[in-house]
Amino acid sequence: MxxxxxxxxxxxxxxxxxxxxxxxxxxxxxxxxxxxxxxxxxxxxxxxxxxxxxxxxxxxxxxxxxxxxxxxxxxxxxxxxxxxxxxxxxxxxxxxxxxxxxxxxxxxxxxxxxxxxxxxxxxxxxxxxxxxxxxxxxxxxxxxxxxxxxxxxxxxxxxxxxxxxxxxxxxxxxxxxxxxxxxxxxxxxxxxxxxxxxxxxxxxxxxxxxxxxxxxxxxxxxxxxxxxxxxxxxxxxxTPQVITDGKKAEVVDNTWKLPAFTVSLDGYKPLYRAYFTAGALYLAAADPGFRSNRFSVTHTETGAIIYYKDQKIATLSHQDATARGQTLSELTSEFMSKLNEWPAKRQKVAG
Known part of the structure; x- marks a missing residue:
């Protein structure tokens, strides 16, 4: 031994x-x-x-x-x-x-x-x-x-x-x-x-x-x-980037920004919804023919879906609108207005 x-x-x-x-x-x-x-x-x-x-x-x-x-x-x-x-x-x-x-x-x-x-x-x-x-x-x-x-x-x-x-x-x-x-x-x-x-x-x-x-x-x-x-x-x-204070999340690109996400939807917190939207916009901007008139809205029973061509950008619900004191139609119009501004502002910053 x-x-x-x-x-x-x-x-x-x-x-x-x-x-x-x-x-x-x-x-x-x-x-x-x-x-x-x-x-x-x-x-x-x-x-x-x-x-x-x-x-x-x-x-x-x-x-x-x-x-x-x-x-x-x-x-x-x-x-x-x-x-x-x-x-x-x-x-x-x-x-x-x-x-x-x-x-x-x-x-x-x-x-x-x-x-x-x-x-x-x-x-x-x-x-x-x-x-x-x-x-x-x-x-x-x-x-x-x-x-x-x-x-x-x-x-x-x-x-x-x-x-x-x-x-x-x-x-x-x-x-x-x-x-x-x-x-x-x-x-x-x-x-x-x-x-x-x-x-x-x-x-x-x-x-x-x-x-x-x-x-x-x-x-x-x-x-x-x-x-x-x-x-x-x-x-x-x-870009765009996402900023959050823990309750709301915003998609921003320098001085441009979309209306903030403040409520959860289909299990996704405001932060995750903003991440999806920011990333989708990044992919949309990679389109060689990127321009604002390719954004569109499809209305559903529960809300509205915004697309760039066939790329989903964001889903908006009645709860989103209510949280902002708006109708769904008003919120959708605000989103579309901001999205239509974005290509020109993005190009101006890049220039």
Whole structure:
């Protein structure tokens, strides 16, 4: 017993000395090949699908795949055959397994029904795969395991457990911030609402009960993460901007602004409604033939929807009008008047 104890202690100190002198091999050293990464991810994917099952909705599965494919097309990693699927679970969650396997839980689709919100989530999860976050965690564990495994024998089962644990353990703050940055980049370059990441992050933070893995495996410092995404948007010169005092939210572009959003609609707070509108206007302004006479209004039983061509800009309700002491017709006219002013004012500032 004493002999083995001395042997273990000696090897441990040798290992510590090696770490101090040489450090752990970086993840870029490629301990895990792309094929191995895919194999590990495939096993995780198999377990997830066995546990939860897939939502039996071909249209929804196709929609998620379509969103994911658009994001992959602008990503920095196209060497994988990606898979995007919806798990039949009411959890509000999503996760990415190594090798290109991205899963959205049905509960999250119900909570974030728009393509823009889902693109923000998928773009973030794709970021983890692009930056190989789970793989790097596994490689760090393998570095230790291989050294001790060589000394003590069969390491196969140990390595497999370490791999599974690393995948489900979550990410560091640095990893999460990198995935946020990638998520913004993916949605922005793919042509989705550039405010998608802000809507996604804020809505997740609104949830009273958060899980312990996937999106919530590490959800640190939400305020600072939001500020970083806002910085990415500023660097990308995204306008109009949104300002809020916590109760009302306004879409502004220098001295120009729309009537403030002050009430919630269809589960969206004033801030989120302003984000949707600001982002939609940004996309509208990207139209080479952008001009004011392409804004239009469609009236519905519950309110009015303003479009730029086929791009929805804002939905206005009777509650919006009442909160401002106006009729819906008056509020809609005010919105349209402001929107008709915007192209000229925007061009004047740019000039």
């Amino acid at each position: 004493t002999f083995y104890l001395r042997r273990i202690t000696g090897l441990f100190f040798c290992f510590v000395i090696m770490i101090n002198i040489y450090g752990l091999p970086p993840a870029e050293a490629g301990i895990i090949s792309t094929n191995q990464e895919i194999s590990i991810g495939a096993k995780v994917a198999e377990q997830l699908e066995k546990k939860h099952g897939l939502v039996d909705d071909a249209a929804l599965q196709e929609r998620i795949t379509r969103i994911g494919t658009k994001l992959v097309a602008v990503s920095d990693r196209k060497d994988l055959k990606y898979s995007f699927k919806v798990l039949n679970s009411n959890d509000v969650n999503a996760l990415a397994a190594p090798g290109g396997f991205v899963y959205i839980f049905k509960g999250l689709v119900d909570y974030m029904p728009s393509d823009e919100e889902l693109a923000g989530v998928i773009g973030h999860e794709l970021g983890h795969i692009v930056r190989r976050h789970s793989v790097k965690q596994i490689e760090k564990s393998l570095t230790v395991s291989v050294l001790f495994g060589v000394a003590f024998g069969d390491r196969g089962p140990v390595l497999q457990n370490l791999a599974q644990n690393a995948i489900m353990a979550g990410y560091s703050r640095k990893d999460e911030r990198e995935a946020d940055q990638q998520g913004f980049k993916h949605t922005y370059l793919a042509g989705y609402n550039p405010y998608s990441m802000l809507i996604t992050m804020n809505k997740l933070d609104d949830l009273p009960d958060k899980g312990t893995y996937g999106l919530f495996s590490s959800h640190p410092e939400p305020e600072s993460r939001v500020k970083l995404v806002q910085k990415y948007m500023k660097d990308a010169k995204i």
